[in-house]
Amino acid sequence: xxRIAGSGQTSSGDQFRLLPxxxxxxxxxxxxxxxxxxxxxxxxxxxxxxxxASGFVEPVLFxxxxxxxxxxxxxxxxxxxxxxxxxxxxxxxxLLAVSAMNGAxxxxxxxxxxxxxxxxxxxxxxxxxxxxxxxxxxEITLALLRGALYATGFTAIMGVMGLITTPWALLMIPASxxxxxxxxxxxxxxxxxxxxxxxxxxxxxxxxxxxxxxxTFYPLSVYPQAIQWVIQxxxxxxxxELLRQLSVGTFTAATxxxxxxxxxxxxxxxxxxxxxxxxxxxx
Amino acid sequence: MPNIAVPKxxxxxxxxARGLTKKYGDFAAVNGISFDVPAGESFGLLGPNGxxxxxxxxxxxxxxxxxxxxxAIMGLDPEQHGPxxxxxxxxxxxxxxxxxxxxxxxxxxxxxxxxxLPYSYLRPKADELLEFAQLSDKAKAKVDSLSGGMKRRxxxxxxxxxxxxxxxxxxxxxxxxxxxxxxxxxRLFRLKEQGVTxxxxxxxxxEAEQLCDRLIVVDKGQIMAEGSPxxxxxxxxxxxxxELRFGSERNATVAAxxxxxxxxxxxxxxxxLIYTHDGETSLEQVSARGLHPVTSxxxxxxxxxxFLRLTGRSLVD
Numbered sequence: 169x170x171r172i173a174g175s176g177q178t179s180s181g182d183q184f185r186l187l188p189x190x191x192x193x194x195x196x197x198x199x200x201x202x203x204x205x206x207x208x209x210x211x212x213x214x215x216x217x218x219x220x221a222s223g224f225v226e227p228v229l230f231x232x233x234x235x236x237x238x239x240x241x242x243x244x245x246x247x248x249x250x251x252x253x254x255x256x257x258x259x260x261x262x263l264l265a266v267s268a269m270n271g272a273x274x275x276x277x278x279x280x281x282x283x284x285x286x287x288x289x290x291x292x293x294x295x296x297x298x299x300x301x302x303x304x305x306x307e308i309t310l311a312l313l314r315g316a317l318y319a320t321g322f323t324a325i326m327g328v329m330g331l332i333t334t335p336w337a338l339l340m341i342p343a344s345x346x347x348x349x350x351x352x353x354x355x356x357x358x359x360x361x362x363x364x365x366x367x368x369x370x371x372x373x374x375x376x377x378x379x380x381x382x383x384t385f386y387p388l389s390v391y392p393q394a395i396q397w398v399i400q401x402x403x404x405x406x407x408x409e410l411l412r413q414l415s416v417g418t419f420t421a422a423t424x425x426x427x428x429x430x431x432x433x434x435x436x437x438x439x440x441x442x443x444x445x446x447x448x449x450x451x
Numbered sequence: 452m453p454n455i456a457v458p459k460x461x462x463x464x465x466x467x468a469r470g471l472t473k474k475y476g477d478f479a480a481v482n483g484i485s486f487d488v489p490a491g492e493s494f495g496l497l498g499p500n501g502x503x504x505x506x507x508x509x510x511x512x513x514x515x516x517x518x519x520x521x522x523a524i525m526g527l528d529p530e531q532h533g534p535x536x537x538x539x540x541x542x543x544x545x546x547x548x549x550x551x552x553x554x555x556x557x558x559x560x561x562x563x564x565x566x567x568l569p570y571s572y573l574r575p576k577a578d579e580l581l582e583f584a585q586l587s588d589k590a591k592a593k594v595d596s597l598s599g600g601m602k603r604r605x606x607x608x609x610x611x612x613x614x615x616x617x618x619x620x621x622x623x624x625x626x627x628x629x630x631x632x633x634x635x636x637x638r639l640f641r642l643k644e645q646g647v648t649x650x651x652x653x654x655x656x657x658e659a660e661q662l663c664d665r666l667i668v669v670d671k672g673q674i675m676a677e678g679s680p681x682x683x684x685x686x687x688x689x690x691x692x693x694e695l696r697f698g699s700e701r702n703a704t705v706a707a708x709x710x711x712x713x714x715x716x717x718x719x720x721x722x723x724l725i726y727t728h729d730g731e732t733s734l735e736q737v738s739a740r741g742l743h744p745v746t747s748x749x750x751x752x753x754x755x756x757x758f759l760r761l762t763g764r765s766l767v768d
Contacts, residue, residue, distance in 0.1 A: 198534040198567070200564075200565065200567050203561075203564035203565050203567065204565075206561070206564060207550070207553070207561045207564070207565075210552075210553060210557060210561065211550070211552035211553055287548070287550075287551060287552075288546065288548035289548065289550060291514075291544065291548055292544070292548040292549075292550070292562070293565055294514055295512055295514065295537060295540070295542040295544070296537055296562065296565035296566050296613075297534040297535075297537055297538045297565060297566045297567060298534070298565050299533065299534055449514060
């Protein structure tokens, strides 16, 4: 019988030199994010594709109902550059931002919550060479892949409906990934605090009003000034405005601020998530 | 740090703990334990639930930070070099944490990828391990369709994917039926024959006696005794034990009348144990005193008796 384990003279033989290496994150990171991503893809294609599809269909249904239905009553509205655009073209980029947010939040909150507390998946992973940062980056990458997929599909539908009038609009796809990155890196960190399903419901409690009121369906100017400030502090508004500007190829100083907002959110989110995983798993 | 070890020492002592302590607030789950495990040994941590066995295992795996003390796995501190240390560990946790989203064979391959091992190595290795775990015909099955014993064997197969030098088994057979336990013991014994260092926790005496070359008896985070199962029994118990049941009402009162028979007497709520070198002779002495137990049993001493002697409590409550 061949050897099952033991002195490891086959492929792991040269690993036997257990030399300390100078990795920047020490025990937190082993540079093997791709294994976590590969696992996620295999598991997703195996079982969760129906949930995947539903996340894509939802914003499309909104686009049809609100855009075509409500849009026929409204006609045209003022776009980012001051030009008149159809109502459906006004809300489409906003719904794309919502779709990027939803995909990223689903993957990084409910999905992570289940794996953390019920499937004990991460406990198994962290008994291998993987560190918490490998796991976090892997899960976030998966959320981004899903976000990119949704964004590409939604943009294609916008194209089919004749809502894409400038090549700049294609930048909405990478911008959606940036939006997804911001939500995913934060979502995972926040989920690590959650212990019960009731607590998880708070996430929906925040997401739904953010979806409805972040200048998704009408301009921010309808609100009194104080409310405008609150909305402008929230991440989705920046995503909506960024994609809306890209959809018509209008760039202002605000474009840079929106992007900067997300870069800061991504960095803070990653710091939070890594610190939390370390606390949870290396206690 | 004492991390730079000579290669020869690496192969001799694979786990070395000195004054290992883990505190949660004021509570010391592990309270200053020291032990060495040489390569190829089968080493057991025997103790009741809550003794600190699992915490010790988690510290060895580098997924729990010790409060104080020193710990070296193959010469490295698992806290500083978690990924490197775990590359040489196989871990079978107390609760199976198989990946339910993946099929049986994929569980092995994907887990191997976490170690950064290439597919060209993993594919044949997975088939080999499925055969070892007697799961070849389940390769494409879903994990949740497996029985408890099969899941346990798959977890063990998974832990071997990286050809570990040290296999950590946390209560490997808890919750399995006798037949499944024996199959598992057989597989573990084969690994031991191949030179894998086994470290296992258990609260089953028979398991410890079957599998362990040497063990430490742990209670309340401290080591109560250390040695081979036979040596521990020799040191802390007698050759045989006479178990007498007089009915739960009478055990305590009858015990007083049994003084002087055998070497030592232990009164439990449900029975009286007489530690003796010759159980049959002792039983005759009991009858000679006009005492007639409801049931009597002469058996060999086990680690259970050692534990009872050391802590005054049973292993399994």
